[in-house]
Amino acid sequence: MTQSPATNTSSIATQSLTIHVENLGKRFNREWIFRGLNYSFDPGNIYAITGANGSGKSTLLQVLWGQMPPSKGTLRYTHGGTEIHPETIFNHIAIATPYMDLIEEFTLEEQLEFHFKLKRSRNHLSIAEMIERMYLTPARHKYISNFSSGMRQRVKLALAFFTEADLVFLDEPGTNLDHQAFDWYLKELNALPKHCTVIVASNQPQEYPSTAQKIDIMMYK
Numbered sequence: 001m002t003q004s005p006a007t008n009t010s011s012i013a014t015q016s017l018t019i020h021v022e023n024l025g026k027r028f029n030r031e032w033i034f035r036g037l038n039y040s041f042d043p044g045n046i047y048a049i050t051g052a053n054g055s056g057k058s059t060l061l062q063v064l065w066g067q068m069p070p071s072k073g074t075l076r077y078t079h080g081g082t083e084i085h086p087e088t089i090f091n092h093i094a095i096a097t098p099y100m101d102l103i104e105e106f107t108l109e110e111q112l113e114f115h116f117k118l119k120r121s122r123n124h125l126s127i128a129e130m131i132e133r134m135y136l137t138p139a140r141h142k143y144i145s146n147f148s149s150g151m152r153q154r155v156k157l158a159l160a161f162f163t164e165a166d167l168v169f170l171d172e173p174g175t176n177l178d179h180q181a182f183d184w185y186l187k188e189l190n191a192l193p194k195h196c197t198v199i200v201a202s203n204q205p206q207e208y209p210s211t212a213q214k215i216d217i218m219m220y221k
């Protein structure tokens, strides 16, 4: 899937966004991946969805951002206290996942230009400023098809970090990052505005701060 939002976001004001989850469950065929989840994901917090490989972290993330319908329970979003329609949630979110594709035929600069024609950049960052902040200036005209796995991951994370969004979903954010890139990831995570709600799916404790609120998916089997 290409990270290509369908909706123009120019009229979306940045406010606090809460996800309200009641008795949420998801199953594939007869197997419950999780159920009975009651939670409120509040602005300004970092949440860590933890659990072993295959336990359901990515599935929960996809249900929370509205890509996958739940099998049970309800999911509501409120924005600055006002209920918002689930179909418009894409206007408020930024996502970085390992299974989200970049556009191979684009150069780095073209990939960013494409994305930010559709989404607003945080703090009106220019494309050149973003590339500099990603430490990828020498690769600005390089095709994505020639990027290493670590460079691709840095681009995916940058698209999420540099998009103006109230909710940021990061699935296994440290994938393929070397030490230097990992430090960059933690720096950008900390630089997100305080009103943002950040949800990280990971079984690597170094990928989220120790102060993150943890949700162990195994508790909801």
Ligand SMILES: Nc1ncnc2c1ncn2[C@@H]1O[C@H](COP(=O)(O)OP(=O)(O)OP(=O)(O)O)[C@@H](O)[C@H]1O
Residues within 6 Å of the ligand: 028, 033, 051, 052, 053, 054, 055, 056, 057, 058, 059, 060, 203
């Ligand atoms: N579309 C699908 N149809 C059927 N089963 C699925 C589907 N998507 C995921 N699953 C199953 O749901 C379970 C949870 O998968 P998920 O990818 O959410 O786990 P995860 O905790 O993110 O794993 P990992 O740490 O390996 O990324 C797995 O058993 C997986 O096979």
